[in-house]
Amino acid sequence: MGQNPSQPSFQRVVIAGVGLIGGSFAAALKAAGVARHIVGVGRTAASLDEALQLGLVDEVQSDWALALKGADLLLLAMPVGQMGAVMAALAPHLEAQTLVTDAGSTKADVIEAIYLHLGEHIERVVPAHPIAGAEKSGPSAAHADLYRGKKVVLTPLPENAPHAIDAVRAAWAACGAHMFQMSPQEHDRVFAAVSHLPHLLAFGLVHDLAGRANAEQLFKYAASGFRDFTRIAGSHPEMWRDICVANRQALLAELDAYLAELAWLRALLIQSDGVGLEKLFAEASDARNAWAANQ
Amino acid sequence: MGQNPSQPSFQRVVIAGVGLIGGSFAAALKAAGVARHIVGVGRTAASLDEALQLGLVDEVQSDWALALKGADLLLLAMPVGQMGAVMAALAPHLEAQTLVTDAGSTKADVIEAIYLHLGEHIERVVPAHPIAGAEKSGPSAAHADLYRGKKVVLTPLPENAPHAIDAVRAAWAACGAHMFQMSPQEHDRVFAAVSHLPHLLAFGLVHDLAGRANAEQLFKYAASGFRDFTRIAGSHPEMWRDICVANRQALLAELDAYLAELAWLRALLIQSDGVGLEKLFAEASDARNAWAANQ
Numbered sequence: 001m002g003q004n005p006s007q008p009s010f011q012r013v014v015i016a017g018v019g020l021i022g023g024s025f026a027a028a029l030k031a032a033g034v035a036r037h038i039v040g041v042g043r044t045a046a047s048l049d050e051a052l053q054l055g056l057v058d059e060v061q062s063d064w065a066l067a068l069k070g071a072d073l074l075l076l077a078m079p080v081g082q083m084g085a086v087m088a089a090l091a092p093h094l095e096a097q098t099l100v101t102d103a104g105s106t107k108a109d110v111i112e113a114i115y116l117h118l119g120e121h122i123e124r125v126v127p128a129h130p131i132a133g134a135e136k137s138g139p140s141a142a143h144a145d146l147y148r149g150k151k152v153v154l155t156p157l158p159e160n161a162p163h164a165i166d167a168v169r170a171a172w173a174a175c176g177a178h179m180f181q182m183s184p185q186e187h188d189r190v191f192a193a194v195s196h197l198p199h200l201l202a203f204g205l206v207h208d209l210a211g212r213a214n215a216e217q218l219f220k221y222a223a224s225g226f227r228d229f230t231r232i233a234g235s236h237p238e239m240w241r242d243i244c245v246a247n248r249q250a251l252l253a254e255l256d257a258y259l260a261e262l263a264w265l266r267a268l269l270i271q272s273d274g275v276g277l278e279k280l281f282a283e284a285s286d287a288r289n290a291w292a293a294n295q
Numbered sequence: 296m297g298q299n300p301s302q303p304s305f306q307r308v309v310i311a312g313v314g315l316i317g318g319s320f321a322a323a324l325k326a327a328g329v330a331r332h333i334v335g336v337g338r339t340a341a342s343l344d345e346a347l348q349l350g351l352v353d354e355v356q357s358d359w360a361l362a363l364k365g366a367d368l369l370l371l372a373m374p375v376g377q378m379g380a381v382m383a384a385l386a387p388h389l390e391a392q393t394l395v396t397d398a399g400s401t402k403a404d405v406i407e408a409i410y411l412h413l414g415e416h417i418e419r420v421v422p423a424h425p426i427a428g429a430e431k432s433g434p435s436a437a438h439a440d441l442y443r444g445k446k447v448v449l450t451p452l453p454e455n456a457p458h459a460i461d462a463v464r465a466a467w468a469a470c471g472a473h474m475f476q477m478s479p480q481e482h483d484r485v486f487a488a489v490s491h492l493p494h495l496l497a498f499g500l501v502h503d504l505a506g507r508a509n510a511e512q513l514f515k516y517a518a519s520g521f522r523d524f525t526r527i528a529g530s531h532p533e534m535w536r537d538i539c540v541a542n543r544q545a546l547l548a549e550l551d552a553y554l555a556e557l558a559w560l561r562a563l564l565i566q567s568d569g570v571g572l573e574k575l576f577a578e579a580s581d582a583r584n585a586w587a588a589n590q
Binding site: 132133151153180190191193194195197199200201202203204205206207208209210211212214215217218219221222223224225226229231232233234235236237238240242244248251252255256258261266270272274277278280281282283284285288291295 | 376426427428445446448475485486488489490492493494495496497498499500501502503504505506507509510512513514516517518519520521522523524525526527528529530531532533535536537539540543546547550551552553554556557560561564565567569572573575576577578579580582583584586587590
């Protein structure tokens with residue numbers, strides 16, 4: 001790679017997991033002209049073939065030794081529940097020059113796996129979380145602009161070498177992302193609140209209604225408010241299982257805070273406290289509209 | 296009005312509340328060529344002037360006697376909390392030929408007010424709820440196509456005359472709406488589940504987060520999932536205060552069912568029960584995606 005971290009140049013990039021997230025990272029690096037050769041590794045031959053045919057990657061490999069030989073950057077882009085097993089499998093073949101980053105939606109658990117499996121490489125393993133996604137998944141959903149204008153949060157480790165942090169930051173920045181930095185603990189608390197809890201709440205509402213005897217009638221009259229509120233309930237069950245289990249401590253804290261809020265709302269309803277309800281709704285509405293106006 | 300209820304013809308229509316809902320009803324009747332003269336009545340002179348200038352109504356009135364003289368159709372289109380007071384004010388001036396309908400989001404409370412204030416006219420008062428809305432409100436947001444392809448639920452009363460039900464149905468159908476019918480109790484239970492509860496949950500989440508010491512940081516990292524989930528938390532506080540108070544019994548039943556669902560989710564999280572979480576998420580995701588595919 002080049003000496004100037006603002007203009008990285010990778011000779012051989014390995015993408016583990018060539019779906020929406022990994023495939024888009026590959027496409028973005030290619031489009032930016034900063035990756036010469038990209039190798040895809042993945043769970044299923046079908047996804048790898050698709051990624052190859054779509055031109056997201058130049059080569060596919062099922063053998064970690066062959067994939068990682070001479071690599072200067074490795075992205076781990078699979079559901080967080082698989083990260084540990086993947087790291088264990090690739091660790092013996094990871095070379096001394098290879099930078100590693102990941103795209104996991106939770107960080108504390110991924111970092112625990114890094115210490116466990118990639119300890120001897122830790123100065124070059126820089127965790128990251130791209131705040132981007134889409135309703136569709138798989139290689140066919142990937143595109144070079146997925147990260148453009150989106151946030152990517154780095155959660156560097158104390159053991160990371162400064163040059164590794166700079167190079168990983170430059171790689172994500174080359175995808176068009178705006179770069180931010182947090183501690184892993186802070187990251188997991190923030191995303192428990194603004195992402196993981198809303199997903200849990202949306203899954204819960206749809207599950208509750210879908211199990212009713214009159215579910216068909218209920219869904220018949222559900223309209224645009226319901227559609228937007230529950231869009232994230234259509235998300236990938238395995239991915240969200242992994243996120244919820246991995247970040248369950250922060251998520252439980254958020255869920256309990258929310259249950260306290262609902263207990264308050266319940267008391268206002270029981271008392272028919274219109275003044276209290278309107279005040280709470282107005283505070284929420286003002287905050288939501290001020291936030292949306294700044295997006 | 297005409298003898299054929301599928302092609303209504305109103306000489307004088309009175310719209311009480313000329314905002315998004317009432318203004319769009321006026322515009323739609325005009326566009327369909329089924330209303331000759333439309334009179335607007337409302338709380339504020341500014342809204343009435345705006346509705347007049349926009350051509351939503353032909354005339355504005357602040358005097359119920361003048362407004363209702365010779366009217367063959369009256370729409371009540373104000374927040375449900377105001378319905379009783381408005382009915383009390385207009386009742387002495389309501390003529391024996393005037394059909395009445397409303398656009399309230401809840402029905403049991405509106406019907407209670409109808410029995411209380413419009414009892415002697417009850418055969419011609421047919422409650423309705425158009426399942427349509429928009430983020431914006433006021434006369435400037437009104438347009439003739441708001442109800443096109445949307446559902447309107449009639450909740451007729453046992454005392455309603457068949458010709459009155461037919462004519463009110465024909466008026467809403469002339470706006471392009473698909474017409475449905477339910478009992479008021481069934482209506483209020485269904486919309487507590489698919490509309491009122493989601494609004495309460497979204498208001499609650501934003502209110503919870505907005506009150507945190509790190510609210511600014513949280514909102515900074517909120518992304519598209521949060522945006523859609525909380526869109527309805529930007530809704531009109533007064534309107535939703537009225538809906539929640541009016542339908543609080545059905546809403547409390549829904550809230551309690553949802554709290555039981557969250558207690559289950561909380562137990563799965565505490566136990567790190569990935570299998571249970573994935574099963575629940577998959578059932579929700581399948582139900583949500585099947586519903587969305589049919590929209």
